[in-house]
Every structure is written in C-alpha cells, then in structure tokens.
Amino acid sequence: MILERAERIEMKLNEIIRIKRKEQNLTQEEAAKRLGVSASAFNKWEKGNACPDIAVLPALARLLKTDLNTLFSFREELTEQEIGLFCEELSSIIKQDGFEKGYAVAMEKLQEYPDCGPLIGMTASTLDGALFMFAPASRESYSEQLEQLYERAALCDDMATRDFANYMLAARCMQHGDYDRAEELLDQLTDKPAVDKNHMKANLFVKLGRLDEAAQILERKLMAAASDVQSALLALMTLALNENDMETAGYLAEVSQKSSRLLESWEYNSYVAAFELAAAKKDGDTCMEMLTGMADALKKPWLFSQSRLYRHVPQKIPQNKSDLSEILPGLLASIKSDEDMEFLKNRTDFDSLLEQHPLT
Template identity: 35%
Template sequence: MPMNTVIREKRKALGLTQEEVADALGVTAPAVNKWEKGATAPDISLLPPLARLLGVDLNDLFCFFEGPSQPEIDRFNARLGQVLRSEGVDAAFALALAETRKYPNCAPLLHAVATALDGALLLSATAAQKQQYEGRVIALYEQAVRCGAGALQGRSRFLLAGKYLAQGRLDEAQELLDLLPEPEQPDKRQLQAQLLLAQGRTADAAKLYERKLIAATGEVQAALLNLLDIALDEGRSGDASALADVSHRLAGLMGQAEFSALLPQLEFAVKRQNEAASLDLLKRLFASLPSLSRPPAGPLYHHLAPEYQARAQTLAPEQVLSTLLPGLLAELETAPRYAFLQKNEEFRQLLARWRRA
C-alpha cells in the first residue's frame, strides 16, 4: 500500500480522527487530509512520531516490503535489456541481482528477472559466464516457486523443472512436473476466436488464429527435432533424414526465418558427426542470423504483419548479431557434441571470423 493509504487505514483502525492525529503531531487537520489523499507527504521529521502514533514500523509506512507493481517490473525489465545490450551479461546480472535483493519475496519480479537472465545466458553469455551464473538463475526460479501462487508459480515450476532436467536432477524435475496441472482442453483461444468472429471483430480473431499458428509451429518443430534425435539414437538414419527434411520444409511453409529452417539439418549433420555437411550448414546458419530481425513472411500472418514489422524496425541486424553471437560461439567452442569439429582448422577459422564480427 502507498503511504497515504497506510496512514488512512491505520488511523481509522485506531478510531482516530484527522483532527486528533493533527493535534498529536502539531499540524493542521487539512495537512493530514492532504497526506491521506496523497496530495502531499508528511515532513521527514514527523515520520517517526507518526509511525509511533499509528503503531506501525517505518518500513511499513514507507512500504519498503511492498513489491513493485507490474508496470514497474516491466520498466525494470526494459532497463535490464538495455544494460544487457550496451554493457553485457556481467552488468545485467549485477543490476538484476541487486534489484531482487530489495524485493526477495516478490514472485512476479523474481520470475521476470529469472527468465530474462536465463535468456541472456542462452543467447549472449560466454561459456565461463554460463558456468558462473547458471546457479544464480536456478536460485531465482526456486525463490519464485516458493513465493509465487497460481499460474505464475506454475510457470516458475515448469522452467525450474527444465533447469533440473538439464543438470540431471531427474527426481527433482519429476517432483515439480507432478505438481503442474494437465493442459486444459479444449483450447480457450479457439472459443475466444469464434466469439470474436460472432462479434464481427474479424481482424482480432485473425490475429488470435495467427498467434496459434506460431505457437503450434514451435511445438511441432520441437517434437520433430526430438524425434530426429531418437531416430538417430535407434540407428534409423533414414527416418532421421526424413524428419529433418519435414522440419526444414515446415519452417519454409510457415514463414519462419531461414535460421530456423537450417537448424534441423544441422542437428542431423552434427548427430552423424558429418564434418563437411556440418561446416557447410554452420556457414549458412551464421550468414542467416540477420534474418531473425525480419518478421514472419507470407499470408499466414497478414494481420500480425504490421505489429511484427514495427517491432523489426527497432531491431537492427547488428543488434541480432551482438545479442546472439556470443552464446552461439560459446556453445560451438565448448559443447561436447561439437568435439568432432573443434580440431578442424576450417571450423576454428569460421568461429574466429564471426568472433571478430
């Protein structure tokens, strides 16, 4: 609660009038009235006796234990992104961790900061930074789970389960998954779109359907890549090749960036440890990075196109490179799955060239 609300509610709870508060503090009743309306605030010298009179701690009076509002969290996240782009991962973590120490029980802030920092580690961090900060991201998710409730707590549990799984903490991941509800069926968005159509709001309905397409494409692509890995592990290279081809064609059909379309083919080449094919695809993958700054193309996203184009205008290709390159290079340089390439001179020259970029 803001200070004016604390003063008003505590005064009423004690059965005091504004005049009685004014007499006790040596001020006028209209001054107290302005405090309670939020038009003015008490003089700093009056705060200790006011807190004693109302029976509250100064921290309560100043709302030090209140969490920030959602607009404040959104503004902080925007600032965090700016610091990440201009000053790097270390500065972003320092800022974020300082902010969460101020509000250690604010689940919306903890969740927002954890997901932002998690993305920074994935896209922009070096191998050393990933090792240094991964535990801190997990701690933030754990804190968000403890403090959160409802859907927000569920999202924190889901993301934390993924972190546990990546670390091999399988029992802990299963425990979190068991606490998550089953997906709701049928999809609420389907009925919402039909309602919008009945109301004559065809453009809004189309946007909802187009967003469903984007989400569904992401889910299908993830499933195809996992099936590709399983097929290779089972020695079904022909099936794996077919799955890579389906995923590649799906990316093209659904208007995804060229970068996304190349990923399944790269996965197939890397899993088979095919040096020549992997190098060729990595060259194409690096060259396609700027395509991520362009919006999805084609008639599938006709109604969302203006929003995506406006967003793309604020994201230059150079920003995409500066954001994604550090994480991608760190992954290629250190991940065991690329060990078969890491002694290849052409591979090392490729990484050196893009590191300079």
C-alpha cells in the same frame, strides 16, 4: 478486510523469512540461535504457524540483511508491462556495461519487490538468456544464483510464472542428471485446459465484426503451434538417433525443414534438426552448411508480420540488424567446448566463423 490483509501479510512473511534465510546460507537452528529464540519457534515462523514477536523484527531484518518493509512486502505489485520494460532495460544494461553490472541492477530491483513472482521469473529468464548471449564463460559461476531465483518464482501464486519456473528447474535437473527431481517438477506443471478459450473468442470477435482481433488470435495460435511442431520433430529426431535409427532421423530432419518453411517459421528453425543430424553423423561439410545458415538467420530479424500467415500480429520492425546475432558467440562457444564436435575444430571454415564472431 483487515483480518484478510493480515493473513496475506503473515503468509508472505513466512515465505520471505525462508527465502532470505536460505540466501544467507543459514540453517533454521543457526538463525534461531543468533536471534536468541528456539529452533521450534523459528520453524513455526517459516511454516506460517506463528509470527515473530514485534521486538524481534529489527534483529531478524538485520540477520537476513533486509529491512522491515521487505519483510512485510509493503510494496505494490508490478504490472506485466512494467516488468517487460524493466527486463528490456536490464538487457540493454548487460549489453552495454556487462553482465556483472546488469546482475547488480537486477538484484537491487528484486530487493525492492521481493514477493513479485512474475518479476522474479522474468528477471531470471532475462539473466539466463543474457549469460548465454553475452557472457557464456560466466554461466557456471552464476548457475546457483539463477537456480535460486527460479525456485523463488516457483513459490508464487501466479500459475504461468510457477509453471515456467518449474519447467526451467526441471531442465536444469535434467542437465545435472537428477531425473527423479526433474520428473517431480514436470508433474507439478498444469495441463492445458480441455476447452480452447482463445478459439471461441476468435469466433466471437468474427460475429462482432472485430476481424483484426480475431485474426490476431488465430495467427498467434498458428505461430505457437508451428513452434510446438518444430520442438516435437526435433525431440523425435533425437529419440531416433538414440535408437540408432538413422533412416528415421533423416526423415524427421527433412520433415522439420519442410514444415518450418511451409509454416513460414523463423528461418533459423529450418537448419537446427539437419545440423543436429549432421553432428551425430560427424558430417563436417553438412554441419558447416547448416551452421552457416543458422548464423545468417541470426543476423537478420524474423519479419513475421510480412508473412501472409501472421500479417495481423503486430511487430516492431527493427531499424538495425537483429539483436539475435548476439546469440552467435554463445552458440559457437558451446560447440567449441563440446567434445563430440571435435571434428569441426580444425576446419578453416569453422575458424573463420569464430573469427567473425569472437567468443566473449
């Protein structure tokens, strides 16, 4: 048992050394030289083929600007609930005190739990979303730091976290035009299992008379499927636009709107495809009609638990207007900076929308 624990610590140690060295922008050769060891020895540490001598550890910790507890990851793992609560607190801090303060709090937490992959992934996602909502002007300056966090999360043992991190890294690669790397990352994602465990579990709960639990499982599946349908339709419409097939693009936008309403999805989704189609056509009137609908949808919460399709899915009903309204400034900022949306920028109704939701 002690040997197994030692092997786990050794594995974690080499990962932490590699991550911390990169955070300090040091090459293996530079780090080795400062510690007075050979580059080959340092390379073995990072590969996990050897451990640093105990006499070197204090100097190694100082070089990497960390401590021995962090190096050996002598911390308990956080539960999913603890991570969720921290990310909620982090969002509140950013909203009240600004992104810079929230980022500092996040880095302090990650220093305390440097090897907790789910925490790293959720923190990166929370910071990413907060940048879009509260500080869109700062997105570029924090891009590299967020990418490093996703890279750290992609190294963890938790499959869901690893898949999410690689997915986010692939999306960033596509934005930067690095399509080969994006394909490589996407190929690392795990495929969905051939059998549907949740569907069978729902059937089991029906047999056991646990009807609420069975309904909740099935309603969550329907909600996820509805989201997948919208994503696929939007992607197909974009493909049709790239093929200059406006007739098919229009049909797909119409199907997207109808299916969103039929499956009682978030109202915002029913406007997105039509907005993208109108933008491609440079149709300012339709663009503003859809954009106004999107803005209105963001101002109110999606009360899915009041739908007969999702009535068993628990939901905490917000007391005030939807926090999703915070997304609006970021959305408008991206439109304002998009050269392809130039046709909207001199419209009085677009200016009015900007005045109602000033860019941060």
